[in-house]
Amino acid sequence: MLEHFPFYLAMIVLIILVIMLSNRIKVAYPVLLVIAGLLISFVPGIPVLKIDPELIFIIFLPPLLYESAWANSWKELWYWRRIIGSFAFIVVFLTATSVALVANSYIPGFSLALGFLLGGIISPPDAVSASAIMKFVKVPERMSSIIEGESLLNDASSLIIFRFAMIAVATGQFVWHQAALHFVWMVIGGVAIGLVIGFIFLKAHQLLPTDVDMDIILTFVTPYAMYIAAEETHASGVLAVVSGGLFLSYHRHRFLGSSSRLRGENVWQSLVFLLNGLVFMLIGLDLPEIVSGLKEEGVSFDQATGYGLLVTAFLIFGRLLVGYGALMTTRIMSHFIEVADEHPGLKAPLIIGWAGMRGVVSLAAALSIPVALADGTPFPHRNLILFITFVVILVTLVLQGLTLPYMIKKIQLPDYGDHLPExxxxxxxxxxxxxxxxxxxxxxxxxxxxxxxxxxxxxxxxxxxxxxxxxxxLPEHIKSIYKNVLEKQRALLLKKNRSGRKIEEAVIRKFLHQIDLEEERIKAE
CATH class of the missing domain: 1.10.287 (Helix Hairpins)
Structure with a gap:
């Protein structure tokens, strides 16, 4: 571990450089990070990054899900609840079932249980990729709300399928009534545990004499506490983190002061930035080890690539069909119940359907598959599942990720008038x-x-x-003058800090912080 520490530092620096490049050329950073990791993996002597499969979910998922829950609007989630719920639960189940049938029919030795395992892994689209792409193009608020809300909840449904499929592969049997009861507990128990722990931490922030640093540290502990508590009781840790995160996000002004919110947001953005960067880089770096594992299973690279492309094509076109199926369902249901939008148009389903890039959760789920079963026998087709997952992630990120901005600009989405102009x-x-x-x-x-x-x-x-x-x-020319004034103030404070010791540096920093906030305020106008 320690002998590779310089390599880990260099990788973090490389992640920053790649993201700077992505901002410059206006390409979503997950796409470039995966390609960069893939290219680096072919460099001789590059250390192999290994993470214990059992730790994958605990390391990456709780903080990423928690931050996503805080970033999402509960109001928008509730308003678009029907379409989000349909994509997050019904569509995920249909996708996993379809992948299971395709894999069972076309991949030799693939049982239905393994097919459902693969379906649970690759069914959820990745919110990070879609958000990174939409940063460079203007899309209606409803579009980003639906895509981000879907990805927040579909992780839970896909991982529930993944867990049941793991049990079926390990035991060789699947008892429907037991699975149904277990499913109910995973959903209800996960939501309840997340809300209870969220309430406990809310009260801890309110009643304990915490300062800003303690508040931020408690926010780090919160998602892990939710996830571990739910998993220990065999409930859904993902739903616990999502429900608890939404609860605390909704009540954030009840228990966090302005300083804690301001500093906490910056710290969390940096943490999630690093975790996402590491995961997408890890996707590319893992390819050589996955390919070597294919040889052990007796599957050629060309065969495995063909299976991966087949599954990927099925996922892409299946999601497009589902998007237009949801459109038809909305129009039919509008005659019987009140829906958020009776006429969503033909363009929106195309964009939602094409924004189906896979990423972090799919990789974490695939890597979490144990190397061997409980009796010591190798896990069947583990390396083939990993390779197919890699192909799905790579192709959807590169193909859909690079073409989605062009598609959004080309079809010119209408202004739906959901909100007032900013x-x-x-x-x-x-x-x-x-x-x-x-x-x-x-x-x-x-x-x-x-x-x-x-x-x-x-x-x-x-x-x-x-x-x-x-x-x-402020008019733009006045903004420019005001920024120059702020820069002069900043220079004066820095000069004063260097020139003498009569004024404590903490006081200077306080004024510098106020200038920074004022500069950010006028930028936002």
Missing amino acids: NEAENLIREELARESLDHLTGNHKEELKVSFHLQKLVKQWEIQLKPGETPV
Whole structure:
């Protein structure tokens, strides 16, 4: 481990450089990271990265799922619950079943149980890849909400299928009534455990005398506590983390102060950035070991590639069919129940169907397959499953990942009018905040308002915001002047910090932080 430490550091630096390149050429970073890992794997003498299969889920999944739950909007999830639920549960089950039938029919020695195992691994699309791609093209909010909400929940359903398939492969039997009861417990128990532990941590933040650092550390512990507690009781650890994460995200302003939220968000973004980078790089680096394992199973590289491309093609076109099937179902159901959108159009299903890149969860699930069964016999077709998973991830990331931005631009998605334009919404919120603030001051603090210069200054700012035609948004040339002023202030503070010891550096840093926040504020306008 220690002799390879410089290589691990170099890999982290390489991840940063690749992501910088992806931002420059406007290509989603998961695509470039997988290709980079693949190219590096052919360099002679490169260390083989090995992670204990039993630790894959614990290392990567809890923090990635938890951060995704915090980033998702509960309001949007609930509004689009029918389409998200359909893709996250029904479509995943249909996909896994279809993959099982295809694998059982066309891959020699592949039982239905192994087919369901493979289906559970490769059925969930990856939210990270889709989000990274959509960063470079403008898509309607509903599209990103549906895709991200689907990927948040379909991980749970696919891993439940994966777990049942593992039991069937290991025992050689599958008892339906036991599986049904176990499924109910995995779902209900996972959600309940996540909510209970989330509530406990919420109270811990509220009642214990924590500071910002302690708050952030507790947020690191939370997803692991949820996941491990659920798995120990044979419930779904994924659903526990997702449900608990959504609960805490919804109540974040009840138990975290502004400093904890601000610093915690930055820390979590860095952590998830690193974990995602490592996973996508690991996908490419794993190929030589997977190929060598194929030889042990007696499967040629060409045969395995053919199986992988067959399954990939089936997944891509199957998801497109499902997208348009969901469109037809929505139009039929709109005659009987109220739906979020009665006429979603023909373009949206195409984009949702094409945004089916596989990634982190599929790799983690495949690598978590044990090398041997409980009786010591090698796990059947483990290396072939790993290789097919690799092909699916690589082809969907490169093919769909590179063409999705072009497709979005080409078909020109309509403005569905789900939300107000961003500038209009911001101005509306500013006006309402100003009105609420003025009403509070004039109604509750009349005497202080007469004598306090600071309150009078705030009142003037809010009154300007309420004047017709006035806008607090700075024109671009004024922004440029203001940024120059902030840069002069920053330079003065740094010079003052270097020139003497009369002012404590902590005070200087406080003012530098305020300048940074102000600069970010005007950038966002």
